[in-house]
Amino acid sequence: MQITNIQSKIYEPESIVNFKVALIERVIPQNVIIKITTDEGIIGYGEAAPFLPVTGSDAQETQHFIQKIATLLIGKDPFYLENIHNLMNQVVVGQNAAKAGIDMALYDIIGKSSGQPLYKLLGGNSNQIETDMTLGIDTPENMAKKAVEYTEMGFRILKVKTGINSIEDIHAIKLIREAVGPDIELRLDANQGWDAKETIRTMKALEKYNVLEVEQPVPYWNLAACCQIRESISQHLMLDESVHSPQDALRAIQTEAADMINIKLMKCGGIYQGIKINAISEVAGIPCMVGCMSESRLGIAAGAALVGAKSNIRASDLDSHYLIAESPHITGGFVQDGGLITIVDKPGLGVEVNFDAL
Numbered sequence: 001m002q003i004t005n006i007q008s009k010i011y012e013p014e015s016i017v018n019f020k021v022a023l024i025e026r027v028i029p030q031n032v033i034i035k036i037t038t039d040e041g042i043i044g045y046g047e048a049a050p051f052l053p054v055t056g057s058d059a060q061e062t063q064h065f066i067q068k069i070a071t072l073l074i075g076k077d078p079f080y081l082e083n084i085h086n087l088m089n090q091v092v093v094g095q096n097a098a099k100a101g102i103d104m105a106l107y108d109i110i111g112k113s114s115g116q117p118l119y120k121l122l123g124g125n126s127n128q129i130e131t132d133m134t135l136g137i138d139t140p141e142n143m144a145k146k147a148v149e150y151t152e153m154g155f156r157i158l159k160v161k162t163g164i165n166s167i168e169d170i171h172a173i174k175l176i177r178e179a180v181g182p183d184i185e186l187r188l189d190a191n192q193g194w195d196a197k198e199t200i201r202t203m204k205a206l207e208k209y210n211v212l213e214v215e216q217p218v219p220y221w222n223l224a225a226c227c228q229i230r231e232s233i234s235q236h237l238m239l240d241e242s243v244h245s246p247q248d249a250l251r252a253i254q255t256e257a258a259d260m261i262n263i264k265l266m267k268c269g270g271i272y273q274g275i276k277i278n279a280i281s282e283v284a285g286i287p288c289m290v291g292c293m294s295e296s297r298l299g300i301a302a303g304a305a306l307v308g309a310k311s312n313i314r315a316s317d318l319d320s321h322y323l324i325a326e327s328p329h330i331t332g333g334f335v336q337d338g339g340l341i342t343i344v345d346k347p348g349l350g351v352e353v354n355f356d357a358l
C-alpha cells in the first residue's frame, strides 16, 4: 500500500464553554483535519489540535508543516510508522501537533486495512473507558453550579482548573465538594500556576475535601519542586506540561518527580510516541492518563483508542468535544453515557469524516 495524497484543512469548532485556565485567559480552538489517501482506496483521517502555550505552534504553522512533510510521504507505505516518524523528526524539531495528526491518520489506515478497531490493534484491554469532565476557572459559585450540571449529566470524575489564585481555588473546591457530595472524584490541574510552597500550602488546606491529585502545579521545567511537593503532600502529583517526549518521561521518573503522567497526543507527536511514554511509565510503576487539547470527536477517538489498549493508562481526560459545538461532518468513533465512553467496533478510529463539507 502506498500513500497517494495528503490534504489538510483548518477547522474552527465553535467553543460553547468559556474555558479559562491558569496559562491563558480563554482557549479558542483552531484545529487541522488531515486526510491521507492510499492507492488501495483506504482513507485515514487525523486531527492536529495545537495550543501555543504548550505545543509552541498554531493551526497555520501546523498546516504549513503538514504540507511540507506531505511531499516527502507520497509513495510511502502507511505501515512504515518507525520510518515515517524518524523522517518527520529529521525534517523538523517539535511541531508535535502536526506529527500527531499525521500519525493518527496513518493508524486509522492501518486499522481499516487490518479490519480491526485501533484499540484492539494497539493492545486490546477494554472497549470501555471512563473520562473526567473539566471545569474551567470561573467564580467559585459558578464552578460549583457547573459541577452539579456535569454530575447530573453522569460524570463521576471532575477535573478542576486552578492556579490563578489559591485562596479562590480553595473556596471553589469547598463549594464544589459541598455541591456534588462525597462520591464524586475530584482532581485538580493548576497548569503551572503555583510554586512549591503555594502548592504544599494549598494541597494541605484541601485535605478535608478529598482531592485525589494535583496536576502540573509548578512550571514545566521545575522537576526539583515536584520532588519537594511529592514529599510534602498526601495527594498524588501528575505531570502534564513537564512531559512531552518519552525522554521527558524517563527524566521525570528518574528524578522521582511524578506519581502519574498525563500523555497527550498533541504534546508527544502521536500514538506511536504515546505508547513509549506509557511503556516507560508502566515498568517504573507509574500509571498514566491520556488527556487532550481541543480535539473534536476525531482526535478524542484516537486518545480513547490508546486508553482502551493499555491497562496502565488508568485515567482519561477526554472531554474537549464537550467544550465545542460538535460538527455534523465528524461523527462516530464512540458512544458516550456520562463519563463512560464505549469505543465502536469499527476498523481504525471508526470515525466518519465528511472532509469536503468541513
Ligand SMILES: [Mg+2]
Residues within 6 Å of the ligand: 189, 191, 215, 216, 240, 241, 262, 291
Ligand atoms: Mg493539564
